Every structure is written in structure tokens, then in C-alpha cells.
Amino acid sequence: MFVLVVLRDTLKIVPADFRKARETALKDEINSKYANRVLHDIGLCILAHDILEIDEGYVQHSEGWIWVKVTFRMIVFRPFREEILLGRIRSSSESGIQVSMGFFDDINIPAECMPSGSEYDQNEGVWVWRYDDNALYMDLDEPIRFSVVDSKFLDVSPPRPTKDDEEGTSMARQSPYSLTGSIAQSGLGLLSWWQ
DSSP: OEEEEEEEEEEEEOGGGTTSOHHHHHHHHHHHHHTTOEETTTEEEEEEEEEEEEOOOBOOTTOOSEEEEEEEEEEEEOOOTTOEEEEEEEEEETTEEEEEOSSOOOEEEEGGGSOTTEEEETTTTEEEEEETTEEEEEOTTOEEEEEEEEEEEOOOOOOOOOTTOOTTOOOOOOOSEEEEEEOOSTTOEEGGGGO
């Protein structure tokens, strides 16, 4: 679920951070720049793990801060395919279930990845698994175990305007990193089903 990734970047130490130890100031800058951000084809950055190499710093003309090239390891959320994860049901619709892990919310379990016999209940607004004459409801905020089927990265950089674009056109929010899950295998689904 979590991996260590080696990154290299040029970071600045502002004058207010000169009183801190150099490594502490750099870790603070790494975390402020990378934590809770998605790096394309890498994953969701969580926290700086350690610093591997610090080059000599330099001050550019007319600036008060120090620029330093740093090689560091970052803890990144990037589950592998078929990894089993635990989350909570955030919402349900006819197209599937949205799951949250607390720190990551872009997990979708589509209708085709539900156990056979599952259907969406319009009245309750939740999915129901009908198994051996039992109706097992997938209520909101219930803990759910799922398998990762796919992970998708999307380039969400701002589009370049063209002459034909109208001003004020808003685009729907798209996630830069999302997971597709499945609960179709045995042992997956709501934890209460298997207790």
C-alpha cells in the first residue's frame, strides 16, 4: 500500500528557517511542497521519510534564501494490483459505490465489480447483495474490504484556452489519481458479512 520513492529536487530554505537544523528545515520544505499531492505515475505523497544527500547551497543574486539540491525518500500511497484494502462506504449510486480510506477518497467500485446477485435499491439509496434468500445491505459509512483492480493517473493540468472557448465555462473536478476496486471475490465486501 505504501512504498518508498527516491526523488531529487532543488528546495529553498527561507531566512526564517535559518535557526533550524539544516535537515529539519529541508524536511519541512519537502513536506510543505509534496505532502498530500499526487505525482503523476508515482502516487499520493504522504511524508518525507529521510534525506539521502544534500548538496552545497547557493544564494542567487538579490534573494535572501538558500537554494539546495536534495535527494530524499518519500512515503507514497500506491497500492499494487489485487492488493486487499479496507475503507468505508462514502456514497452509493446506480453506477457503483464510492469508498474512502480517510486520507484517500477517490476509490470507485463499479456495478460490474459487485458480487453476483447485487442490485441497487432505489428506495434505500444503497446496494443490496441478495445471497441465499438474505438481503445484505451495503449501508453508508460501513467498513468494506475490497481488492484493487486498477489505478488510474490523469493529467489535470489547466487546459490552454482557445479562441473558441467561452469565458466562465467550468469543468467538473477530476481526480489526478483514482483506484477501481472489486468486492466480487469471496471474503471481500462488508466486514459484517464475514463475522
